[in-house]
Amino acid sequence: MNLFERASGAASAETLFSDQTLIAAMVRFESELALAQAQLNLIPADAAGAIHQACNAFTGNPAAMAEAATLAGTLAVPLVAALRAQVATINPDAARWLHHGSTSQDVLDTALVLCTRAALEALDDEIGSALQHAAALARQHRATPMLARTLLQAAGITTFGYKAALWHHALQRHRSRLQTAARDGLCVSLGGALGNLAAYGESGEALRQTLAERLRLRDPGHCWHTHRQDWLALASEAALLCATLSKIAGDIALLAQTEVAEVREAHVEGRGASSAMPHKRNPVLTLQVLSLTQGAPQRFATLLAAQGQEHERALGGWQSEQAHWPGLFRTAVAATRTLSALLASVEVDTGRCAANIAALQGVTFAEAVAESLSGALGKPAAQSLVAELCQRALREGTPLRDLLSERLSTEPRWTADLGALFNVERAAGASSRQVTMLLGKPH
Amino acid sequence: MNLFERASGAASAETLFSDQTLIAAMVRFESELALAQAQLNLIPADAAGAIHQACNAFTGNPAAMAEAATLAGTLAVPLVAALRAQVATINPDAARWLHHGSTSQDVLDTALVLCTRAALEALDDEIGSALQHAAALARQHRATPMLARTLLQAAGITTFGYKAALWHHALQRHRSRLQTAARDGLCVSLGGALGNLAAYGESGEALRQTLAERLRLRDPGHCWHTHRQDWLALASEAALLCATLSKIAGDIALLAQTEVAEVREAHVEGRGASSAMPHKRNPVLTLQVLSLTQGAPQRFATLLAAQGQEHERALGGWQSEQAHWPGLFRTAVAATRTLSALLASVEVDTGRCAANIAALQGVTFAEAVAESLSGALGKPAAQSLVAELCQRALREGTPLRDLLSERLSTEPRWTADLGALFNVERAAGASSRQVTMLLGKPH
């Protein structure tokens, strides 16, 4: 992880796939494999005990392992060699039973599954925390009027609470989707050299099942060395989540613009200081979420593009998948954590929200006004009239209500309840209602 | 769709998102919206009737619509204008009720959902057909010995049936995943201009539900104009499927190489002819699957990268999503159809499979041989010995069995059941067994 990534807040997720974490997961696979094999009488119980003991005591040297792996072509070779040497010091006869019938892809895939499970647990926690902050914002600002914007143009009146409620709902969906994907995708990998469990005779399926139980992973019922759709789907969910994080942070960035100023990150000493401009306060958490999530679509595309994995084990694709996998999950965890901090930090300037609405001279009510005149004028004529009055209101700085009132006085046929039409709270009501639908009744 | 795409077989999926299909889906939305509104007494029943009648009779001019949309910024404006004019010819008072309370994103999103539903139905059919062919191959070649290859090196003996059974299983998983994703992601879109159903007062939720029922889509319970995770997940599933199609076709391509020649596409007059080389027969279906699927990861990344959709409607991201969406699904359907044809066409040369095994002088049994000697020699020494004999066998063109037998004769302590160890059918047994596990008992 480079300095730039850490400066964007990714350091908080660094340990999830660190060298030590990964080696520990590999060692755990070998230990549990031996114990499972002993359980099924595939290897002697004392051999399994020695292997288990050696694994518990093992501390790998990542730099040496990486270098040896560069020669061997896989991390499994130096790991198994080092572990075997350690087992032999405890019980020479046990050494041959280490990694028995297994293959490098079994240990590496399962190790990455174990690390990913921890990453998903961390992610679930972070989403949970973000959900609380989003819900609080939604409830607190259920009825706070704010301009709705479509195509970056003011379009009418919504509430900040409704925006936050939609953020909340989206995050909730991601949490649920990730949990489902975890159930499907966190599988033990056990196939042996050819993916057919040949070394275990008729006990292969039982061994895979026992190993799955020991590791609390799913037994997929088959070997997935080169058919990885349910595993990849985990990465897809992480990428989809990042898209939502980016959407939320993007909205906050737009609301926090100097000229909009409806939302800001709470002030923390030193946060967002500029090296050159003393008056600035940069939206730092927003920036970090945007920066962290921006590579997610391509990271996932890299994983997808690596799936043309040849025959029974890939030459390049699998290894590339491994190399790129951690970055996506680390990023997702760090970005969710940062978004959670951002949601906790967000301050809404309700006065500015109201002022931005007022500055539009009531043209935000245009749709409802046109609708109310449609009966008398027909829809196209009503829309034309209102569009013309809106342009005048903005050009002249005169409230639309006044212009319309003036015009109505000359057209006795037309009637409109101006008080009801030009009512910000009433206009905001539709969005408040949605918050209630999405989050339940106010307390 | 350009000539190159059609030459790769994509033409078969061209109508799924054609101009006419898309316009028909938009018109259907407007028609059903009016009928649903009449059902809830939101608009007069005769207005809905006129709208329905006009919609039934409507035939849009795609070129004119596209040009008008370039000016308006959305296809919905010219569509609604043209439809409204047509409604007015039937019932002038009804015209104002067309598109009532709705917005361009409602009609365009829902129209794309309807087209995508049809595409997913086509995809389900094609996967179904591919599954039949994969299952037939797996059953027929359950026990056909074939080299297993890892890192593109011969590694041992598997069966072609096991490869096909894993293809079958993966395709089945994709089918099931796509069905689940369709249930979640094929939702009606109805939010109105600001996404809060404001124009419908307290009837908004009921209207969305009624409309969903009329269109046989899911009512998501909220507006998803700029939070699109469950919709995007459909595209993710299509991209994941393409990865598997590419994996399968890639394996067939490797097996069909001149020097391997274990598999070929059945000969069809004119298929795979070379413009310059009369003796060649190119693996055309394989080529097309590989070509069609290669862009899928990036297509999906484009959709993901478009999700930072601003506020209540995006400026650029949503429109980019629309433009890129059809290509991914068309490609997935066409590639699945072509893969199905490929699986139906695949011929396995069992003689060549056996010859390729035989050419390796029995070194494919090395793992089992080493395992059987581990008891006497210890695992490292057994592996070293076997590796050395394997190199000799290949260098000298002498069967490993003979070299081993010679060696065993000098080491009375070592014993090995050579007949059992060097037995292709026995070696293939582990893979046959997996086919049975995956596909059920042989008939």
Place this chain on the structure above:
Amino acid sequence: MNLFERASGAASAETLFSDQTLIAAMVRFESELALAQAQLNLIPADAAGAIHQACNAFTGNPAAMAEAATLAGTLAVPLVAALRAQVATINPDAARWLHHGSTSQDVLDTALVLCTRAALEALDDEIGSALQHAAALARQHRATPMLARTLLQAAGITTFGYKAALWHHALQRHRSRLQTAARDGLCVSLGGALGNLAAYGESGEALRQTLAERLRLRDPGHCWHTHRQDWLALASEAALLCATLSKIAGDIALLAQTEVAEVREAHVEGRGASSAMPHKRNPVLTLQVLSLTQGAPQRFATLLAAQGQEHERALGGWQSEQAHWPGLFRTAVAATRTLSALLASVEVDTGRCAANIAALQGVTFAEAVAESLSGALGKPAAQSLVAELCQRALREGTPLRDLLSERLSTEPRWTADLGALFNVERAAGASSRQVTMLLGKPH
């Protein structure tokens, strides 16, 4: 090209790689190949004449060609077959000399080169037009003060002209880069079936050179069937250009936001109308540039990912490259054309620019103020003081100048030329100066 792409303005570039354009380019290759071969006495002159005549008269049926290509695996087979039949009607003996010694990749690659050359010429024209509009904006608004924004926060004072001058400079660089890339990458492709010109004996190199001259393409001096770096670099330049188009349109989108309103697209009847909101005027050209360019990074990534082209001709990668190539260039041309229209349409509201500056109470001068106090206070203390006064100015709505003046009156040691420091025109001077540097002296 689907309806959504055309609605975003891509239709204007549709003919560049249309079926007819592509077939004409293929036919042109065959015609010029024969004439070049006759020129070098490789085939009889009358055969070349007949081929040339047949090519001139040829009109292919794209649908039939696509279908036949699906069987053959390449468009070249049905094209050559149809052309050969036509040649035979003119001169039966000539038919065998059509496509003599060539291969499908020669004709298809060269045809795509010819189409791409036309696309690049169109692109050059569009960039030229955009440059004129950008230069006009830069000159007209050389000294128009506008807020500079960093991290979406107001940071100081620049001029709109400087923004436009940087747009101009970037577009000029792209034009120049594209021209260089065209010189390197628009090469004739001629290698024959194996890429070694075997069919032409010692005349191969001369033939390639002659053919290049006839087609006004570069002779690369070798066969590039599966080594395509200079060709791909053309696509890279198109993608880089799209990134700049997106940057420019993005800035305009931000400036055109309701709350900023410093820039707008000129009003054209019907442009940017909303289907629901009569007062809205959506930034349609901006939207289209953003929508068109958003897929470019991934389109280029697809082309790059297709470059692992096997041996002497690829199975899948080359064909995928062909399928995805046109979309990138069509998009680049259409987006540049739209950007040019956008730049021609942009209206700057100088009053609003000034008002947005004024609303910040002079905090935009903070950096210069802090610098001027650094001598007396030291930099950190000066920055702290100014930061504190800036926060007060914004909170209380009091000009920073007044707050500073008040403070200076209590600190006789400190001196500052407030008139010079708080001078918008003077602050804008640095940016005006850059416009002059970039575009030359004002006229």
Place this chain on the structure above:
Amino acid sequence: MNLFERASGAASAETLFSDQTLIAAMVRFESELALAQAQLNLIPADAAGAIHQACNAFTGNPAAMAEAATLAGTLAVPLVAALRAQVATINPDAARWLHHGSTSQDVLDTALVLCTRAALEALDDEIGSALQHAAALARQHRATPMLARTLLQAAGITTFGYKAALWHHALQRHRSRLQTAARDGLCVSLGGALGNLAAYGESGEALRQTLAERLRLRDPGHCWHTHRQDWLALASEAALLCATLSKIAGDIALLAQTEVAEVREAHVEGRGASSAMPHKRNPVLTLQVLSLTQGAPQRFATLLAAQGQEHERALGGWQSEQAHWPGLFRTAVAATRTLSALLASVEVDTGRCAANIAALQGVTFAEAVAESLSGALGKPAAQSLVAELCQRALREGTPLRDLLSERLSTEPRWTADLGALFNVERAAGASSRQVTMLLGKPH
């Protein structure tokens, strides 16, 4: 860099963008900026001296800097603060002149440029080394007959030297392209807070030029904070190079397949050992090149997608670019180094090449045979006849020459010089000739 990346050989390039390297480059910018400013009398000479002295002595704490940057939003703030403190210990008055008139993007962009220059120098060296090995292979095997393969089917006879000569040519083009891109893209970044050099009055341009000279970088003549096309083009060249590395390694992987076996990596003790299969020797260097390069297209797409950089400094895009930049260049350097080792290691089994040709019963001569019969039979009939004989030759295991000879004996009108047609060396001649063209005369 995670354990998987290091296992694929990326560790060798780890220092190029390490924390220490990056911090040193940032410090160098500040030091040279001060010296350049003193040179132009913008700051006192003794202040510059103190800054230079402090910079020379500075050793940053990356972990602390990253953490502080997470708060500040940029690495520049903690770096400048730490450096300023150090300057103050030497000369308190000098501290205010550190980073004078500059901004965080100036120092970070320039620092990344300096690191990238070193990476490009390393890359140039590695390409140079790979070129030597490729040239040696091309010369040594100029005339070594090998099957040419198109669409993964044997197509005729080429030479291994020609393949290697094309690799050589492509690498040479990349080297030349990278050198050109470096000249354009390795620019100093100096713009100040708003990108208009405001703090330096009329000396801004001279300062940028002086600083460029001191750092031996190009002075671009303008500020490139948010217009980064020439900088991005460097990354494009790195990605294009990776595509070629992948193509070359892919060809070697195919040639090294057990069933082809024409090429292998030289044996090194322990290289490519399997954890389960003692007889295997995996193509480890090949694997590493394929694994390292596979993410390059998407990495570049991420950089491209980050270019919509807002106004005068981006919120997210620039920071994402920084985070993803090092990975692409590190990968390119490591993959080139590994490819160079691979080319140095490649052993060609000329006997196997010949055997693979012989196994095809002469059908590889089909194109020339058909051509020679075209005069008598017409092209279509000649092609049909030859295709039929080829199928028979392969089916029956009889040389095509014998079948043709038999047939010729019954058709006195047809003549063919069988000895010349069925001559492997003669067939290989066209490719040998290309090697000479590409690499110059044999020595």
